[in-house]
Amino acid sequence: MEPTLRVKSLRKRLRSFPQAICVERAVLITESYRETEGEPMVIRRAKALSRILEKMSIYIGDGELIVGNQASAPNKAPVFPETGARWVAEQLDSFATRTVNRFLVTEEEKKVLRDILTYWKEKTVLEVAPKLLPDETREIFELTYPVISPTLFLRNCVGHLVPNYAAILKRGFGGIRTEVQEKMESLDPSMPENISKLQFYRAVLIICDAVSHFAQRYADLAEQLASTEDDESRKKELKDIAEICRWVPENPARTFREALQAFWFLQLIIHIETDGLAESPGRFDQYLYPYFSKDLAEGKLTLEEAQELLDCVWIKMNEVIKLSDIPPAAKYFGGVTMSENLILGGINEDGEDVTNELSYLCLEADRHIMLPQPALSIRLHSRTPERFLLKVVELIKTGGGKPAIFNDEIIIPSLMSDGIPLKDARNYAIVGCVEPTPSDNTNGWTNAAMFNLGKCLELALHNGVCQLSGKRIGLETGDAKTFTSFDQVMSAFKKQVSYFIKHMVTMLNTWDKVHAELIPTPFVSSFMDDCIAKGQDLAEGGARFNFTGPQGIGLADVADSLTAIKTLVFEKKLLSMDQLIDALSNDFEGQEDVRLLLRNKAPKYGNAETTPDLLAREVGLFYCREVAQYNNPRGGKYRPGLYPVASNVPLGGVVGALPNGRKKGIPLADGISPVHGCDVKGPTAVLRSVSRVEHAAATNGTLLNIKFHPSALKSENDMKKLISLLRSFCSLKLMHIQFNVVSADTLRMAQLDPENNRDLMVRVAGYSAMFVDLDKKLQDDIIERTEHML
Amino acid sequence: MxxxxxxxxxxxxxxxxxxxxxxxxxxxxxxxxxxxxxxxxxxESQLGHPEIIVVPNRCIGCGKCIAICPEKAITSTPIGNVINRSRCTVCGICVEHCFAEALQIMGTTKTxxxxxxxxxxxxxxxxxxxxxxxxxxxxxxxxxxxxxxxxxxxxxxxxxxxxxxxxxxxxxxxxxxxxxxxxxxxxxxxxxxxxxxxxxxxxxxxxxxxxxxxxxxxxxxxxxxxxxxxxxxxxxxxxxxxxxxxxxxxxxxxxxxxxxxxxxxxxxxxxxxxxxxxxxxxxxxxxxxxxxxxxxxxxxxxxx
CATH class of the missing domain: 3.20.20.70 (Aldolase class I)
Structure with a gap:
């Protein structure tokens, strides 16, 4: 099925708007906050959202079937002063001049923002929270070359949820309103614990009205547009839009289209309430399926119509954007991805495969739209239908890096080990990049911080002294030059890790308390189990399950470094600790032979070799167990992850030379993937190495990237073999895998940097070769072919 | 057997x-x-005995192989190091010391x-x-x-x-x-x-x-x-x-x-x-x- 003309033109139109800043939200929320000073924060938040939804500009674009906009035009980003006031003020003059992620802003808009932002001084999490840290933790927080990067939830709202979309589709906000009113009537207001509950319920009632009113505004606008529309078919469409928006999300959805429109209002308002990322639609093909199948059975909907509506939702998801926080001095620029993870397939609460016809249409929607959102994922298990995997592999082959693949066979038991009951574990979805999270009821703080394992090793090898600043920032774990056994190295490393984890937890728990105080989120709380049952906002711990998930970064670099020390220094004695530490201190300057010895003559993680694989396991497990012993202020546990988003690049930037032959400042390895260029035995060896890391302990998620040259995905037969690889991945009980189909540009980069690209394999009719080992002439030939294959 | x-x-x-x-x-x-x-x-598959290959683009020019070869079989030339195959006994010492892996041995005996x-x-x-x-x-x-x-x-x-x-x-x-x-x-x-x-x-x-x-x-x-x-x-x-x-x-x-x-x-x-x-x-x-x-x-x- 090809996308319809409407879809093509909507997609084209979306791409035609420049990225710009929209000041409306900032103006409206500031007005509201000024008026509500002194009131309970949860009420202030509800009133502020209500003001925004009532006054913000709305539009219905030409040809749109699903309506609802976040800002005054597509590709405009609203401003969230309640979290961003300081960083937005600091970057105001650079937004329009950045080389990447540029946002246009007029002088007049800047003036408006400057006036507003002064109101927010000392009122944001970023300004309030760090001051509450104990002195030692604050020093660690303020390091120029940090071990911990805990700033995402300091500079932004939290997000990272899979709320209960189905509850609103089934009951509407009318249903929520009734439930809340009943709760309020049943509460004895004289009981002390009921005071804050009643405030929360009042806030939810404000929200219910505000959301319904917002939809009515679209109904009014659609009617108005219909009255002046000459084209009869468009007139009819506009009337339909009006009728739908009059009905949902106040009332239960009756049709697939109403359900999609209601879904979109929810997803949209989440992104108006806060600037949290990774607000993930979760098991979209499951909660929408009843509406889809009913309409189809009753002949109210054709597959073509369903596809077009889905395509429209996909486009809408790309319309929501966020102002990206890139400090002007930042060395590495990464784009901001909304990371709205939508997951297809998998098993249900009863353990049955529930891949359905809608799952296929969703894959097709992604192929049609080919834009970053949603972050598309699939759930794989031992009985995933072959037909579904074929379709998945076809999408992988297009080279967009989607979908990511998650393994029910390990994720469900690992969630259960965190105390999640079987039914909830089976109903997991993915938040953000890779974080397994029960649907409907979990506040996981899944991307809470990045923890630099590479930096900990650097500090362990230099008695706590940072090699970039020359300052002692870690524990004094002894002069490594005097170490006479590998165990001493390992023990020094572990001490540094434990020390910094404790400080990381101190930071995150402080942020958590401040979020509860400053940024309750009554809108999303209204459809997050069990906030209403408990009468408690999400930010305060109202969700059924609460976690905090910080990620360890640099696992492969540490494993390879420890392997090099173990084998080359202590076993083969090709190098002394003294020589090693000197070479590291000098960043291998003038000692390329030492660097190459470390890089090439010790086994590396990713090649199915015992020593590095078991060291990766030991390091990963140690990090996970250390983290897992802590608790957060919402009554939940810490749960560790081993994935980087894109932080492995900036985090590598603050780490000195390491014993795996990595020079200062080079990016660290990506998640639990091997170090770039070190896995030279192909994907099966990588999967086997990775399988030795204890996935069940990294319950907040792991990440494995595999590169494929398109030559390995050429024929139908090749694709079937990739499916076999996926089935093996499932049996090996790895959590996550995603495939990057190598582009011609990647190969050109590899020509410039062969050492870090030794893993690139190309296959030509039964002949395989490592790309970087080929002659320039042949490389050029392959680059040319690659361009034709994608 | x-x-x-x-x-x-x-x-x-x-x-x-x-x-x-x-x-x-x-x-x-x-x-x-x-x-x-x-x-x-x-x-590299043709001969029934081990051979050494030279990968010039990996060579860092440290000269260790030339110095260490017991047969003096390696010389430096403008197109990279060259092995005199008639002298080379494939003892593998140069390969062992070539950390850059510019010299590699083709052919290992395994059970x-x-x-x-x-x-x-x-x-x-x-x-x-x-x-x-x-x-x-x-x-x-x-x-x-x-x-x-x-x-x-x-x-x-x-x-x-x-x-x-x-x-x-x-x-x-x-x-x-x-x-x-x-x-x-x-x-x-x-x-x-x-x-x-x-x-x-x-x-x-x-x-x-x-x-x-x-x-x-x-x-x-x-x-x-x-x-x-x-x-x-x-x-x-x-x-x-x-x-x-x-x-x-x-x-x-x-x-x-x-x-x-x-x-x-x-x-x-x-x-x-x-x-x-x-x-x-x-x-x-x-x-x-x-x-x-x-x-x-x-x-x-x-x-x-």
Missing amino acids: DIERTTGLIFNIQRYSIHDGPGIRTLVFLKGCPLRCEWCANP AYDVLQDIEGDDIFYQHSGGGVTISGGEPFTQAKFTFSLLKLCKERGLNTAVETSGFTSYEIIEACLPYTDLFLYDIKHLDCDIHKQHTGVENSLIIDNARRLAAKGANLTVRLPVIPGFNDSEENLVNTVEFVKEIGVTEMHLLPYHRFGEQKYRQLGREYKLTIMPPEQERMESILKMVERRGVNVKVGGN
């Missing part, structure tokens, strides 16, 4: 091989080949048991894909004992086995391996004996005869035809080959288009690559494919 302890000379073990037999396979490349095909893409362990590591991938092991070369049957041992050990462990062969060996050797071999990827390069000898160094009669006998024995054969422009791609030879394949009762063919990816390895080995022809165009391959199909043989370009 303790087959687990039989040793072989191996120059590469390649996993996730997807074009040399069914499923996901591990390819074991054995060293030594009686043929000298002009187009050979793996020249069948060690290789089996390596192969079995990927077992889970074979299970899901119907794959297994393919022994390739060189010509695997020049290391007859080792090939027999490895095939038998693999078969005893339930692995799917394939051998990629030139067929240039005594029939008795192949026959001994037959019970342990699920698939022969059997090269037929030319049906004319003289032309065959001229471009591969050996006559084809043994190859043709062995193919006939193997097929008659009911072995599972896929005939592989390297398509070398100007050598074996004449209409006449192509038709003869397909007719021969049909005549002996084989139903599967692979067409392997000539490529020049092996060219640089000749330089790395200090040898000369003599062919100057270009790879066949894609259209040409497709027309050959259609011709073979028309004659009723299942055919693929590349492997399966």
Whole structure:
């Protein structure tokens, strides 16, 4: 099925708007906050959202079937002063001049923002929270070359949820309103614990009205547009839009289209309430399926119509954007991805495969739209239908890096080990990049911080002294030059890790308390189990399950470094600790032979070799167990992850030379993937190495990237073999895998940097070769072919 | 004979091989080949003893190899370090000290048991894909004992086995391996004996005869035809080959288009690559494919 003309033109139109800043939200929320000073924060938040939804500009674009906009035009980003006031003020003059992620802003808009932002001084999490840290933790927080990067939830709202979309589709906000009113009537207001509950319920009632009113505004606008529309078919469409928006999300959805429109209002308002990322639609093909199948059975909907509506939702998801926080001095620029993870397939609460016809249409929607959102994922298990995997592999082959693949066979038991009951574990979805999270009821703080394992090793090898600043920032774990056994190295490393984890937890728990105080989120709380049952906002711990998930970064670099020390220094004695530490201190300057010895003559993680694989396991497990012993202020546990988003690049930037032959400042390895260029035995060896890391302990998620040259995905037969690889991945009980189909540009980069690209394999009719080992002439030939294959 | 302890000379073990037999396979490349095909893409496979290759773009010019070589066989030249092959005893000391891996040894002696362990590591991938092991070369049957041992050990462990062969060996050797071999990827390069000898160094009669006998024995054969422009791609030879394949009762063919990816390895080995022809165009391959199909043989370009 090809996308319809409407879809093509909507997609084209979306791409035609420049990225710009929209000041409306900032103006409206500031007005509201000024008026509500002194009131309970949860009420202030509800009133502020209500003001925004009532006054913000709305539009219905030409040809749109699903309506609802976040800002005054597509590709405009609203401003969230309640979290961003300081960083937005600091970057105001650079937004329009950045080389990447540029946002246009007029002088007049800047003036408006400057006036507003002064109101927010000392009122944001970023300004309030760090001051509450104990002195030692604050020093660690303020390091120029940090071990911990805990700033995402300091500079932004939290997000990272899979709320209960189905509850609103089934009951509407009318249903929520009734439930809340009943709760309020049943509460004895004289009981002390009921005071804050009643405030929360009042806030939810404000929200219910505000959301319904917002939809009515679209109904009014659609009617108005219909009255002046000459084209009869468009007139009819506009009337339909009006009728739908009059009905949902106040009332239960009756049709697939109403359900999609209601879904979109929810997803949209989440992104108006806060600037949290990774607000993930979760098991979209499951909660929408009843509406889809009913309409189809009753002949109210054709597959073509369903596809077009889905395509429209996909486009809408790309319309929501966020102002990206890139400090002007930042060395590495990464784009901001909304990371709205939508997951297809998998098993249900009863353990049955529930891949359905809608799952296929969703894959097709992604192929049609080919834009970053949603972050598309699939759930794989031992009985995933072959037909579904074929379709998945076809999408992988297009080279967009989607979908990511998650393994029910390990994720469900690992969630259960965190105390999640079987039914909830089976109903997991993915938040953000890779974080397994029960649907409907979990506040996981899944991307809470990045923890630099590479930096900990650097500090362990230099008695706590940072090699970039020359300052002692870690524990004094002894002069490594005097170490006479590998165990001493390992023990020094572990001490540094434990020390910094404790400080990381101190930071995150402080942020958590401040979020509860400053940024309750009554809108999303209204459809997050069990906030209403408990009468408690999400930010305060109202969700059924609460976690905090910080990620360890640099696992492969540490494993390879420890392997090099173990084998080359202590076993083969090709190098002394003294020589090693000197070479590291000098960043291998003038000692390329030492660097190459470390890089090439010790086994590396990713090649199915015992020593590095078991060291990766030991390091990963140690990090996970250390983290897992802590608790957060919402009554939940810490749960560790081993994935980087894109932080492995900036985090590598603050780490000195390491014993795996990595020079200062080079990016660290990506998640639990091997170090770039070190896995030279192909994907099966990588999967086997990775399988030795204890996935069940990294319950907040792991990440494995595999590169494929398109030559390995050429024929139908090749694709079937990739499916076999996926089935093996499932049996090996790895959590996550995603495939990057190598582009011609990647190969050109590899020509410039062969050492870090030794893993690139190309296959030509039964002949395989490592790309970087080929002659320039042949490389050029392959680059040319690659361009034709994608 | 303790087959687990039989040793072989191996120059590469390649996993996730997807074009040399069914499923996901591990390819074991054995060293030594009686043929000298002009187009050979793996020249490091030809000699039956270890060799050292020089990869100039990895060399950092530290000079350690020149200093350390006991035979003084390495010299520095403007195009990189060069090994005087007549002096080199392949002692491997230079390779050990070349941290940049600009010098590498091709050919390591391993026991069948060690290789089996390596192969079995990927077992889970074979299970899901119907794959297994393919022994390739060189010509695997020049290391007859080792090939027999490895095939038998693999078969005893339930692995799917394939051998990629030139067929240039005594029939008795192949026959001994037959019970342990699920698939022969059997090269037929030319049906004319003289032309065959001229471009591969050996006559084809043994190859043709062995193919006939193997097929008659009911072995599972896929005939592989390297398509070398100007050598074996004449209409006449192509038709003869397909007719021969049909005549002996084989139903599967692979067409392997000539490529020049092996060219640089000749330089790395200090040898000369003599062919100057270009790879066949894609259209040409497709027309050959259609011709073979028309004659009723299942055919693929590349492997399966």
